[in-house]
Amino acid sequence: MKLKCAWCLSCLFVASVVMANPIEDQIRIRQSTYAVMGWNTGKIKNQIVDHPETYHKDQIIAAANTLSALAHSNLLEELYGPGTDQGTGWKPTRLKADYFQKQDEVKEINTRLIKETDELKVVAETGDVAAIKSQFGKLGATCKSCHDLIRVRE
Amino acid sequence: MKTIQQKVWDWPLRLFHWLLVLAVVGAYITGELGGSLTDWHSRLGGLTLGLLVFRVLWGFLGTYYARFVHFFPTPGRLITYFKGDWHGVGHNPVGALSIFALLLVLAALIVTGVFANDDIAFEGPLFHLIDKSLSDRISGWHEWLVDGLLGLVGLHITAVFYYLLIKKNNLIRPMLTGNTFLRPYQFVGSNGSLSIPRFIFVVLIASSVVWIVWSGLVTDYLASLSR
Numbered sequence: 001m002k003l004k005c006a007w008c009l010s011c012l013f014v015a016s017v018v019m020a021n022p023i024e025d026q027i028r029i030r031q032s033t034y035a036v037m038g039w040n041t042g043k044i045k046n047q048i049v050d051h052p053e054t055y056h057k058d059q060i061i062a063a064a065n066t067l068s069a070l071a072h073s074n075l076l077e078e079l080y081g082p083g084t085d086q087g088t089g090w091k092p093t094r095l096k097a098d099y100f101q102k103q104d105e106v107k108e109i110n111t112r113l114i115k116e117t118d119e120l121k122v123v124a125e126t127g128d129v130a131a132i133k134s135q136f137g138k139l140g141a142t143c144k145s146c147h148d149l150i151r152v153r154e
Numbered sequence: 155m156k157t158i159q160q161k162v163w164d165w166p167l168r169l170f171h172w173l174l175v176l177a178v179v180g181a182y183i184t185g186e187l188g189g190s191l192t193d194w195h196s197r198l199g200g201l202t203l204g205l206l207v208f209r210v211l212w213g214f215l216g217t218y219y220a221r222f223v224h225f226f227p228t229p230g231r232l233i234t235y236f237k238g239d240w241h242g243v244g245h246n247p248v249g250a251l252s253i254f255a256l257l258l259v260l261a262a263l264i265v266t267g268v269f270a271n272d273d274i275a276f277e278g279p280l281f282h283l284i285d286k287s288l289s290d291r292i293s294g295w296h297e298w299l300v301d302g303l304l305g306l307v308g309l310h311i312t313a314v315f316y317y318l319l320i321k322k323n324n325l326i327r328p329m330l331t332g333n334t335f336l337r338p339y340q341f342v343g344s345n346g347s348l349s350i351p352r353f354i355f356v357v358l359i360a361s362s363v364v365w366i367v368w369s370g371l372v373t374d375y376l377a378s379l380s381r
């Protein structure tokens with residue numbers, strides 16, 4: 001009996017350590033993830049659209065790879081837990097409370113994010129600036145559709 | 155009853171009106187869609203700025219009915235209008251109120267737009283002059299102003315159709331042809347003649363303002379000061 005209790009308690013302890021992901025951690029990492037996405041989209045915009053003379057094929061490939069990796073990172077499952085519509089990460093979260101009613105729609109958008117970033121990787125490899133630009137437009141519209149849906153307007 | 159044909163809207167004003175419709179509808183659609191269209195959002199926003207500067211100057215230098223003094227909704231004029239004693243030509247005082255509100259909201263959209271950013275790949279031409287966190291807040295205001303604009307545009311169009319269908323007064327035709335039809339007692343005076351040199355002067359000023367804001371001149375100049 002004693003042994004069983006100890007066993008249960010230690011299981012609980014291990015589980016709580018593994019699952020310990022306080023709300024604020026999730027928010028902070030979520031904000032960091034999107035900030036890194038924004039860093040990379042900003043770089044692509046700069047090199048592909050605003051200043052094509054600064055285009056570095058390798059940097060754009062790296063940016064596309066990063067965006068794709070982050071899109072694939074399972075963030076919806078791990079960084080959008082219950083309660084994360086309130087709290088402060090690097091700054092107060094801008095996740096709308098109705099996210100929890102719109103999870104299916106958001107999942108669809110995230111699937112599109114994965115598809116568009118994967119496609120961006122492919123065109124980045126070709127070095128065809130016009131094709132990168134047009135694919136980048138589709139990606140930007142995908143980011144925006146999620147912001148319009150579940151991000152609080154400042 | 156006998157009517158007289160009267161010139162009310164000079165052609166620069168009519169051109170302004172329909173270009174503004176084009177620019178604002180275009181800016182609205184490209185703003186909502188985002189993606190690659192953000193380039194066009196910026197261009198159409200710039201066009202809107204030019205048109206607004208034009209309209210403000212034309213409100214002082216244009217022909218009679220284009221001038222603000224002749225339709226500014228002063229309290230006196232509004233009272234006359236509500237008593238039913240207003241028989242003027244051009245914008246009636248309440249219409250004028252909505253015109254000024256529209257112009258103000260558009261001006262606010264431009265002022266916020268030039269500092270805004272979308273966190274993805276789009277920034278207004280003066281974004282670099284301010285902090286990112288301030289720009290984020292301003293971007294929020296830009297979006298609220300869009301709601302205000304939709305309301306005012308809705309009101310504007312509803313009013314025009316109310317006049318057309320209920321009051322049997324077609325306000326669309328004068329904005330196309332420039333002419334309206336008056337009862338003799340309404341006649342207040344001719345619209346005066348249009349000055350082409352003034353028109354060119356106003357267009358030059360308006361395009362210079364847009365160029366100064368959009369060319370990066372201001373940002374570059376301030377950057378050179380802090381160096």
Ligand code: HEM
Pocket residue numbers: 148177178181182183185186195196198199200202203260263264265266267268269270271272273276277278279293294296297300303
């Ligand atoms: C003609 C007046 C304008 C209209 C009707 C307009 C409309 C819009 C709309 C509908 C959006 C999307 C908002 C949303 O997603 O909820 C937007 C965003 C934006 N507009 Fe404008 N806009 C105007 C002028 C401008 C100007 C002059 C600029 C300067 C370049 C500008 C820059 C921006 C930026 C940077 C955003 C992104 C803000 C964000 O996503 O938070 N806009 N605008």
